Amino acid sequence: MSTDAGDDGRVHPCRALGEYIGELVRRLDEGEPSGGARLRAVAGPLRARIQVDGETVEIGFSRGALRIDPGPTRRRVDGIGRCDRQTVLDLLNGYMEVTDAILGGYLEVTGNVDAVTRMGQAIEVLLDAATRVPALHQLADDYRSDPCLAPGRPGPRAPALLPTLEPAEHALFARLDLLP
Amino acid sequence: MTAAAFDTLRPPAPLDPTRDAYKDWLHLNVLDPGSGLAGLFNVSLHGAPEDPRSRAIGTALLHRPQDGWLGNVEVCGRSRAHVGTTSIALERVALAVDHRNARTHVSARLPADRFRAQIVAGHAAPPVRFDQRMPFGQGWISWFLISRMTVSGSVTLGDVSFDLEEAVGYHDHNWGRWRWGDDIGWEWGVFAAGRGAPLFAFSRATNRSHGVASEPFFLADLGHVRRQFRGPSVTLSFEGTLGAPLRRLPGALAALHQDRMRPALPACVRIAVDDGLDRAALEFEPHAAGQLIAGEPTRAGYGFVHELVGDFRVTGRVAARRIDSRGLGVFEYVD
Numbered sequence: 452m453s454t455d456a457g458d459d460g461r462v463h464p465c466r467a468l469g470e471y472i473g474e475l476v477r478r479l480d481e482g483e484p485s486g487g488a489r490l491r492a493v494a495g496p497l498r499a500r501i502q503v504d505g506e507t508v509e510i511g512f513s514r515g516a517l518r519i520d521p522g523p524t525r526r527r528v529d530g531i532g533r534c535d536r537q538t539v540l541d542l543l544n545g546y547m548e549v550t551d552a553i554l555g556g557y558l559e560v561t562g563n564v565d566a567v568t569r570m571g572q573a574i575e576v577l578l579d580a581a582t583r584v585p586a587l588h589q590l591a592d593d594y595r596s597d598p599c600l601a602p603g604r605p606g607p608r609a610p611a612l613l614p615t616l617e618p619a620e621h622a623l624f625a626r627l628d629l630l631p
Numbered sequence: 632m633t634a635a636a637f638d639t640l641r642p643p644a645p646l647d648p649t650r651d652a653y654k655d656w657l658h659l660n661v662l663d664p665g666s667g668l669a670g671l672f673n674v675s676l677h678g679a680p681e682d683p684r685s686r687a688i689g690t691a692l693l694h695r696p697q698d699g700w701l702g703n704v705e706v707c708g709r710s711r712a713h714v715g716t717t718s719i720a721l722e723r724v725a726l727a728v729d730h731r732n733a734r735t736h737v738s739a740r741l742p743a744d745r746f747r748a749q750i751v752a753g754h755a756a757p758p759v760r761f762d763q764r765m766p767f768g769q770g771w772i773s774w775f776l777i778s779r780m781t782v783s784g785s786v787t788l789g790d791v792s793f794d795l796e797e798a799v800g801y802h803d804h805n806w807g808r809w810r811w812g813d814d815i816g817w818e819w820g821v822f823a824a825g826r827g828a829p830l831f832a833f834s835r836a837t838n839r840s841h842g843v844a845s846e847p848f849f850l851a852d853l854g855h856v857r858r859q860f861r862g863p864s865v866t867l868s869f870e871g872t873l874g875a876p877l878r879r880l881p882g883a884l885a886a887l888h889q890d891r892m893r894p895a896l897p898a899c900v901r902i903a904v905d906d907g908l909d910r911a912a913l914e915f916e917p918h919a920a921g922q923l924i925a926g927e928p929t930r931a932g933y934g935f936v937h938e939l940v941g942d943f944r945v946t947g948r949v950a951a952r953r954i955d956s957r958g959l960g961v962f963e964y965v966d
Contacts, residue, residue, distance in 0.1 A: 540743075543882045578887040585684070585707065585708030588706055
């Protein structure tokens with residue numbers, strides 16, 4: 452981990468994906484222990500593979516402790532989440548909705564229904580706790596200004612996948628009120 | 632005309648048992664009907680000052696008809712904000728009210744959004760005060776407003792600057808005790824016909840469903856004369872559902888509240904006032920909307936502040952003067 456001063460004058464460190472995930476959970480445990488307990492309850496014994504740009508890690512809780520392994524490994528994972536840094540920044544900066552990210556093909560979440568639901572719930576626990584844990588907001592600022600990662604491109608980007616949806620898929624999304 | 636006034640942030644006393652519900656909020660809105668630019672700048676404090684969970688939020692948004700919403704929202708721990716007597720400065724968004732010199736200053740620098748703003752607004756009207764504690768959910772709210780301000784400065788997006796010299800400014804300050812997520816809401820609006828032209832403001836507190844409302848307030852500021860309308864002399868009605876896409880901020884909280892992607896916002900707002908002497912009818916048609924999501928810092932709870940920008944027309948007779956004005960307005964619908 453190295454550091455650099457960002458536009459806000461604060462020093463922002465360089466972190467790898469696994470370090471960001473480790474910091475998320477550590478700061479949640481520290482700032483709102485009940486949130487950390489909820490996160491563990493939601494995750495249960497499941498293992499997930501997270502890929503952002505070229506970095507991949509596999510994560511899960513073992514006896515309450517977060518385990519982060521460089522990936523991909525040959526071990527079975529229950530769910531996979533994949534996106535790029537720009538998508539994370541667009542979501543954080545309010546330039547993209549989650550629904551648009553999924554429909555646009557910028558965010559892929561795969562796994563059985565239970566695993567995908569739990570991954571979503573785990574993210575909800577983190578986002579909800581971030582309202583009450585300033586250290587999580589600082590981590591988001593660090594991610595935006597990480598000197599070792601590509602700077603984000605401001606502004607919205609148009610959904611890419613939507614025009615290629617099959618008519619039946621389009622009808623399904625429309626019925627479920629999932630179209631942007 | 633400048634107007635000296637006195638107003639400060641209202642932090643809670645050390646032994647105030649309701650200090651965890653403390654809120655304090657400074658706003659500057661700038662409206663330029665000629666270009667259609669509408670700027671929303673505010674800084675706010677949420678939670679007891681010494682509580683490490685307390686937040687400061689800075690908003691710097693400009694709506695431009697050609698581009699939509701520009702700017703963003705900054706959220707940080709309160710301890711990282713510099714809080715003065717009449718100022719709140721976050722790292723990227725700051726607002727200071729200088730009552731001695733009758734000026735309000737805004738500075739915003741959001742490099743990730745290529746957004747910069749530097750604005751000075753001169754107070755050009757005496758304030759309207761609502762110092763009494765008006766019931767608001769389980770708490771209360773008070774406010775202070777300066778309805779008319781001259782504006783100088785600009786907003787810069789990348790290499791392009793938008794001059795605000797022709798804009799009209801409006802300042803208000805809200806403070807009180809409430810918790811986001813409680814049974815609270817409000818409707819508020821400011822409507823400017825242009826520099827030197829009439830300006831109108833409206834406000835009332837509501838419950839979350841907007842089925843129960845406090846006594847409404849409407850201000851007609853014609854420059855040389857102002858008239859206030861309250862209570863049954865003011866009626867408000869909504870029509871239709873706005874279809875414009877929302878810019879929702881902060882993004883992380885928008886991701887958490889996917890169910891609030893398409894709130895039922897009005898496509899038309901009508902305000903009518905008639906106190907027997909004066910009367911006016913205002914019709915506001917929004918063409919854009921933003922959703923600012925505020926989280927309660929000490930427990931789970933969220934408020935949704937919808938900012939609607941659009942055109943208005945008002946007709947009537949106020950202070951023995953016939954009015955027929957058009958311009959640009961912002962209407963806030965909170966639940």
